[in-house]
Amino acid sequence: MIRYDTIVIGAGAAGLTTACQLAQAGQKVVVVATGIGALLLASGCIDVLGFHPADSTQPVTSPADALDKFMAARSNHPYKVIGRENIEAGLQSFLKIVNQTGCHYRGEFNRNWLLPSGAGAVHPTCLAPDALTKGELSSGKSMLIVGFQELRDFYPTLISQNLNEQDLGVKAGAVSVDVYIPASSKMNATPIELANAFEQADFRKQVVNAIKNEAKKFDRVGFPAVLGLKQHDAVVTELEKALDRPVFEISALPPSVPGRRMYEALKKALLSAGGRLIIGSKVFDGTIENGKVSQIRIETASRLRPLKAHNYVLATGGIFGGGLNANADGSVKELVFGLPVAAETNRHKWFQRQFISPEGQPVFNAGVTVNPQLQPVNGGNAPLADNLYAVGAILAGSEWTRGRTGDGIAVASAAAVASQLAR
């Protein structure tokens, strides 16, 4: 018996949103992943197109408007094969999935939010959690940035000074709070520990008391994104009441609390639609025979276990995500099916001389080439396997740091594949 309609390999934004859409369409779906995907390492926002050209200092204000120019300049980018309609559909289905779970996102394709980043730069992003959108910089409202002594890597003064120096029309101030964070080790609190602490009224009260006088001088108050995990909405409401002004969050370094909220929301959506999630099992290999994937095998505690489905979706990520392995001999390998990879094979050309180069780093364009159905091909349009699809950062040409298109690729390719398979 074939237990599943679709097996999705990978639990990042691309894999989970694909699986949610299929499960909600009534399919039997299982997601298998080595561990928890990259969501906890990301901002929790959906970036579709942030900068074009990549070295522009002016952020893109409307991804929808800038898309054609971007695609003309980046002819190998996955957006080309995914198409504008699927980007739009992907954003819509992402909003629908997460908002149904009570994790509220806002945004639209023809407008970027301009949010303060954890370094005080401008982060253009298309969809963002409610609490982050209130940090919108174009509103001109002044902001107090709050940091915590025990939270490493979030420096309120760095953020406020950087914001002030960019002449954004937003006056920013900073305050650092030194309060005991329950359950944290001395001198070092993780964002998750802070998020748990914020769900306790006593802790909130201490924080409010420490900043309320300073807060009066500003229109709104920005915190690192640690304002609760399970009771996030209530925490924000309580703080706004106590401080008598809007409160917003700023994405900080990993582990990302908004990323965790997004992960929990997608997981909830998947499981409540009857989907299955196997975290902790690396996919060892997959077999393609007679033009079809016949099975994959996952690593269990003591042996390889075959799993079978009618269709398979590869969402294992690129070199960062672990879907591809770049080797010392210049080869780049796809690790589940051994699919052909489009990659620069001369290792000397993998990287530019500049670390942060406007041209990006060529090696990160490595990936799987697909046909318009997003099925992996080896040149031409004939699929290598009729029932295999690829989504997310494993698609060739993805170099997502350049232009900030990673989340857009994920949700758009997910929608493109889900709409075909759910039929």
Place this chain on the structure above:
Amino acid sequence: MSTNTVVDDITLSIWHQVQYTADLCVKCNICTSHCPVTQVTDLFPGPKFVGPQAQRFRNPKEISVDKSVDYCSGCGVCTMVCPHGVKVMEMNAKARYKLYKKQPIPLRNRILGRSEILGMLASPFAPVANAMLNLLPVRILSEKIMGIHRNAPFPPFSFETFRGWHKSVHSKSARQKVSDKRVVYFHGCSTNYYEPRVGKAAVAVLEHNGYEVIIPDQVCCGLPMLSNAEFEAACNNAERNIKSLIKYAREGVPIVGTSTSCILSLKSDYQHILDIDTEEARIVAQNSFDICEFLLDLADAGELNTDFQPVEATLPYHSPCQLRAHNIGLPAIDLMEMVPGVKVDHIQAECCGIAGTYGYKKEKYDIAQAVGKPVFDHVKASGSEVAVCDSETCRWQIGASTGAKMIHPIELLAKAYGLQEFYFKN
């Protein structure tokens, strides 16, 4: 069962050796953000810190561990969520062993590590032993003298052991099946001394599916000793079990168990934590199955008897950490939902807190209760009188904290097959 034939040996890769996986860590802290212990106490800084990060400062020949590693409960959520394949929990278990090379293992830990001996001694006097265990003065005394928390969720001893029932009742009854389809049942200590009903249900279900059930010689799997840093004693038990099971494993007779932690020991801990690197250990590991995994494989092969009677129930289900560490998904959910009328209400929580013997200890009881609170709250809010969990200590923990009647998934199947009289009457 051909789908589980072993053709590749994943355990041979160097990256599967616990200590080397520290080099795979990129310090992303996904493990820390999911660790149920670090979120409720400042005594445990988190799996990344005491695991892969500290590992870089550990000389294999020297004892240099931070005491906080003793506060790792061993639940293994860290290893499960790690996207890079770092064996964090296994690293911590080894570090704890080294910690107790430097300091004496408390008598309390030695006792908690030997539930089998406790069972052997107490079971013949079960009514007396149970009455004693329920006396508050006895509880207070054992807390003061030994450091076992007075509210620790001890289950009652069973007067009749599982092996006793099997030998003197079942094997003499006409029910016992003889078949060329054979399966070995590893019952473990909890089934033998505390919950023989789980073992009876397992035998009933397996026989109902046409299997002859072999109950081989066996001793405690050793996990309670392993998690209390008594590696030598645990190894001794492991060797004895491997010796008893290897002949069946070599013949390809599947070894199934209802205790998720016993089977995990056979599958993985013997090799990866106790470093028993023998062919016999590997063959036993590759032939061991969680009972729901085994039955779901039968279902997939079209060989599971599906003459279930409807059971109208929505059942809260906690997937124990020790089952998730099998990395097989959650077969119990699919299996239980094959019974008409059953709806599984899967509790989305990392851990119930007990983590084997962790939550019995005086200094860790409060941590274990705090960790398990989301599970308890869910069970209480569900309003269900019955809740399901594959692991025995988790059942005792959740049962003690919620008042719910806790069952193993196999008990639900036995009921759906109409076999419950089989173990209630005998």
